[in-house]
Every structure is written in structure tokens, then in C-alpha cells.
Amino acid sequence: MGNAYIIDAVRTPRGKGKKRGTLASVHPQELSAATLKAIQERNGIDPKTVEEVVMGCVSQVADQAACIARYAVMAAHWPKEVPGYTVNRFCGSGLQAVNNIANHVASGAMELGVGGGVESMSRVKMGDDMIGRDFNVGNDKIAQHYNLVPQGISADLIATKYDISREEADRFAESSQIKAHNAIQNGYFKKSIVPIKLDDGTIVSEEENPRIESNYAFLSGLGPVFKTIGEQELDAIALRSYPEIKKINHIHTLGNSSGIVDGAASLLIANDDGLKKYGLKPRAKILATVSTGEDPTIMLTGPVSASQKALKMAGLSVKDIDLWEINEAFASVVLYAKKTLGIDEAKINVNGGAMALGHPLGATGAILAGTVLDELERRDLRYGLITLCIGGGMGIATIIERLKN
Secondary structure, eight states: OOOOEEEEEEOOEESSSSSTTTTTSSHHHHHHHHHHHHHHHTTTOOOOGGGOOEEEEEEOOOGTTHHHHHHHHHHTOOOTTTEEEOOOOOTTHHHHHHHHHHHHHHHTTSEEEEEEEEETTTTTTTTGGGGTGEEEEEEESHHHHOOOOOOHHHHHHHHHHTTTHHHEEEEEEEEHHHHHHHHTTTTTTTTTTTOEEOOOOOESSSSOOOOOOOHHHOOOOOOOTTTTIIIIIIIHHHHTOOOOOOOOOOOOOSSSBBEEEEEEEEEEEEEEEHHHHHOOOOSSEEEEEEEEETTTTTOOOOOHHHHHHHHHTOOOOOGOSSSSEOOOOOOHHHHHHHHHOOOOOGGGGGOOOHHHOOOTTTTHHHHHHHHHHHHHHHHTOOOOEEEETTTTTTTEEEEEEEOOO
């Protein structure tokens, strides 16, 4: 295998995934198209040289149906010769798209490609693509076999099994808000954000979701979201797989879980031949791209196994990684990874995460790749690891090495 380099990474700001959200009026293909246009303009590339566009998207129905990657290419007015395809690895979709392009170029199958993702959660609700799959009450044969439950129950199960307290979760959620606020105030995200112009002329260039008023006092007063439905029926299903646990401790609230938002991202990736042919300067080298499978009941433990596999592939240790981006789907996911892998918390999500900034499902992995690259450059550091938990019991991870030009 050859090398895969990140040339550039761009993203939209994240708007709340509600009808009144700042990006709700923008079709998701237009959100993706804005990132493709920015990649073209910022790097002076002829889009005809892009051999593939891969976009992650989870809920591929309604406005996000019919291969949104290809429609984004057309919405960006790129040449008809540029193909695109869409991938769905649930919350890992955006990073999977990046990894796919990285592997395409590293293999020599192509020289230049774009990987990214999009999710408009204001227009396509989470779960809209699950009609006909009755996972919630276990009537589905797969659900019965694997004791499947919604992710919130799995997150609470992780907290219970690995002794993660409600206070730990809320303290970490508070720190996410503080770090995100600091990053926004200091302009740390501006390098990568593509402003979005609305039909009425309004320019959206700032993150909408963070709430600095979400301090510990506020967060600790919120009720657990999954307690009632869990105690009514779902906890019993999960505990079939974990009979040693007598009772699930429900710690997750709207404050220490990820926010529902809209957003899109794109990364331009090339191999050595692409760098030479098109005169491109790489910002980072991709050292490892991996995915793993986990127990579908507890579901969200994948960042540990994926990170371990990626570190082994790259020949690195936990201590070698300068910055970690562990998606904050739920507080317990990050805290479990931190404790199990022995990560210094000062290296984790240093500019906040999805509890503050939101989690546009199909885009988040690609957003995090750009976020860690920007911060490696700002701090003059070397290695970054991006990892996400994934529905159905999977994990995904990518390690990048920042390059000095």
C-alpha cells in the first residue's frame, strides 16, 4: 500500500436540528455541495481531477435519499464525470467515507478523492430510515437473538458495568461546554468552517448548539432520559446479556448526551502521485484506518477496540497520541474509553465535543478529522486519533500524522 495524505478539511457550522435551526432551510445536498465548492476554491483544483466523492449519511430517506453524494456533486456544479457514492456505518459514516477514500488512493486505484459526510437532522429525523424494524421492543428476530435495545439504554449499561457515575458524566459534559465556548471565542474553528448563505441573505458561520449556561448545577438537575422506558421494559432485555448486573443505573440526560444538529464536511485526500501531478501540499498523513465489531447489546464500546487496532497498525501507543477526538455520543462512551485505555483527559476533545457542539450523524466523523488536524497544527503537535462508537455494536478509528511543510 502507498500513502494517503489529507490536503484539506472543511465543514459547515452546525445548526440545531430543529425547524427553527439556522441551517434547517438548507437542503442537505446543498450543505455538502458548499463543502465541495470550498475544497475546490481553497486548493485551486480542477474538480474534474477528483476521481470519487464518498459521503457518509445515516438516514438515507426523504431529502437524503437517492445517493446524496452524487447529488452533492451535481449541486456543486462539478463536472458530470465526477462520480459519488454514499455509505452508512451509522455514526461512523463520515469517518468511514474518509477511510474509504484514503484506502482508494493508498491502493493506487485513484490519485485524488474527497471523503466526507452530511446529516440534516432538522429535515430527516433520526430513525426515519428504520420503519419496519421493531428493535425497540424486541419483536424482530435479530433483536431477540442479540437482546438489542436503543443506544441510550446501552450507554446507561456501559455506565453501570464500568462504574461511571452521574456526577462524572455531568462534570465531563460541563467541560465539553466550557471547551467548546473557549474554542468559539478564540476562533479555533474558523480555519475550516464554510459559511452558509441562506435564501434571505443571512450568513451562518457560527456553531448554534453550544450552551455555556449548561454548567454543572444545571446539568445535574436534568432527569435521566431513558429511566422510565428502561425500567418499564428495555432494561430487562439488555440484562439478559448481562445477568451479573442486577439493575441499570440510568445516568444519561439531554445534557450529557450528544446534541441533534445539521452539518456537513469534506476532506480532500491524495496519494504521492496525486501530490506531484497536481502540485498539492499535504497537511497530514493517514497512518491507520480500522473498524471493529462489538457486542450489539452494550453496543457502544467500539472506540476501545478500534483505537487498540489502529494503534497496533500504526506502531504507536496510547501515550504517543497527542490529541484524541472521541465522539461524545454519550458521556459514558468517552469516559469508558478514557479509563480503559488510560488516556490523559487533557488530550481528549480539547475543543469540546458532541455534547456541546452536536452530532450530525453522517458527518461527525469527517468533522472530527478536520477538528483534530486544525488543533494539531495550532499546537504544533504530531499524532491525532479519531474514533466513534457505532450502532449495532461497532467501532471505527483513524490515526493521522500532522506534517510540517
